[in-house]
Amino acid sequence: MSAVILLLCRCQEKAAKTMKNISKPQWRKISKYVFWAFVALSGLFITFMLSIYAGAWGSIPSEKTLSDLNYQKATEVYSADNVLIGKYYLFDRQPVTYEQLPANLINALVSIEDERFYQHKGIDYPSLLRVAIKTILLQDQSAGGGSTLSQQLVKNLYPREHNSKLGLVADKFREMMIARKLESIYTKEEILQHYLNTVSFGDNTFGIESAALKFYNKPASDLSTVESATLVGMLKATYAYNPRLFPDRSITRRNLVLLAMARNNHLEPSRLDSLQSLPLALDYREFDHDEGIAPYFREEVRKQLKRWAEDEQKNGREYNIYTSGLKVYTTLNYKMQQLAEAAMTEHMQKLQQQFEKSYGSKGPWDTDQELIKKAVRQSPVFRKLQESGLSEEEVMDSLSVKRSMTLPTWKGDTTIMASSIDSIRHLMKFLNVGSLGIDPQSGEVLTWIGGINYKYFKYDHISQSKRQVGSTFKPIVYTAALEAGVEPCKYYSAREVAYENMEGWSPGNSGDKDEAYLNYSMEEALSNSVNTVAVKVLEDAGIRRTLELAKKMGITADLPAQPSLALGTGSVSIPELAGAYASYVNDSRPVKPYLIRKVTTGKDSLLMEHTPDDPPAQAFSEQNRQLMLQMMKATVNKGTAARIRSTYGLRNDLAGKTGTTQNNKDAWFVAVSPELVHVSWVGLDRHEIGFRSTSLGQGANAALPMYAKLLSSMNNDASFNSITRARFRPPSDKVSRLLDCEPVKKDGFLKRLFTNPDKKKKKKFRSKE
Structure with a gap:
């Protein structure tokens, strides 16, 4: 220490001697240079700031613009029982109000991101000074950026456009300017609301509501302290701290957020250790258009919603189904759809095994070269290569090259070395389905399964097939x-x-x-x-x-x-067949199945509501309706559909009809009950291929079990009693005599x-x- 003091003393003595040796004229000259250098630098800085204010580095929004913040919002799709089943979006964002944000979430955010949030007016000068000293003088790159939540909100609303060092500095000052404006327009609570609605959580997920639904399958209002800390912890680096990808890193970051909450008196110190020891306990649910419940139904809803928006546009009303934040309330029964998909999977997995076993090594997908070539020529990949100018032989050669490829099986996706032709042959052999359940009085679609796997089979056998x-x-x-x-x-x-x-x-x-x-x-x-x-x-x-x-x-x-x-x-088509059969339990009147009950804005203002058409005229007499119903009840009780009783032991009031087409290409079963009409179809996308035998491919074997398994599950759930325990009205005495x-x-x-x-x-x- 004494050596350092001695060195400083000598430096001061040397500097003093040097100053003494400078004459007054020289000193004035140096002072003049320093003054004009300061003036020049100040002028440059002022010019730079004025250029930012003038919009040379990006526009500065007016107070009017900032007072009406509009950002792209995902359209939400709900089942009839108000379960969120899907979203349509460019950016996955679902805005919420401040009142829907739990206190623990706000406290976690402020504690870790902006401790003096409630004291500053958009710019935290002590924080900026700390960053400047650490970053510039001490070269500490971990010092952070010193941005307040208000500045981060600006960055969310108006993303940076420059990559150069000067451009980044300009962006920083621009964000400060806009942040000051925001603070003069909005309350602190409103700024927090806007921030949490716009901030990115990675994977094209924006806003806390979408993040809460994705990672915890619950709305933001229900987040616990630990869950809030986990999601807030992601904001430092959405990929590096993604709890699904890097759970250990996420826990470390989460615990740091919890510590910051305790340090800022938002968490009792006595609870800190217990909360930091908790697991992540994710309930991850990604709203992927190819995955999740009822993908074929959601796609049909999207198509119909798009047509509605186009019609509205003709009338001068602009709605974008991907950005307007609409709410779509559908007819789908969420729980019944779950049971229907489970029944389909259980049945089709077994039937597919039996189907392939019946052909052995002589399946058309293995032996029928002409059929294979036809399928290849009709494939999108073949047409794309041919359009690029390749000859058919060159295209076939290209499609024969093996590479790592993921293909579906009933046990899950599998990755193997295969060619494009191999993949086409593999997909050719899959049996597919169309399964639709409707309310026979209203036409509301209760269940909709357009195929076995939307990811690989986009063709919808309900909306697109006849x-x-x-x-x-x-x-x-x-x-x-x-x-x-x-x-x-x-x-x-x-x-x-x-x-x-x-x-x-x-x-x-x-x-x-x-x-x-x-x-x-x-x-x-x-x-x-x-x-x-x-x-x-x-x-x-x-x-x-x-x-x-x-x-x-x-x-x-x-x-x-x-x-x-x-x-x-x-x-x-399946919907027309279902609507026709509904007439047997709907006073001889058919129904037209429909999917969308109503469409509202994000704030629940009604935009469209399904209006039933005037009831059609009776298609046939009441007496003949009763006669036909009795005949179809006999089909279930003792006819071709009797395995509903004998094999599955179902005693519900049922009528129905099986169907099998020539060469066992199509297997059908239509079930009619007082409160549900259900149509099942099973076959192959390539109509050239049928079942090897009638015993395997008849409607009673290939299609009926899907419905039987669904009804069996519904019988075990009291919430479906209004459907499963419904009884047909007894026929008249005259009908019984006839x-x-x-x-x-x-x-x-x-x-x-x-x-x-x-x-x-x-x-x-x-x-x-």
């Missing part, structure tokens, strides 16, 4: 026959017929030869889905009358005016003796109009 409906069309044919005056106890021979005026077309049944001697009542024929009888019923109903009835029942599809109509060769007949009559001995079951009866198809 497939042959098979035997699920037969109830419409039978209803038309009843409307034409056919008695429900009329008997129809099951014997196969070759229709001469239809080029010998001869629909058959899957039963044994003895069926040729049987005569079915309408109820028995429908419940057992007898094809030969369905065509004969169509003759009595008339093709024209049947098509007219289908239209009255809400089916707008272009159906074939051919006898094959009776077997469901027409292609119909159905009171033997279900099957067998031909007499002599007729059987002179009838060859192997020989088809020949006749002309004559449709009665």
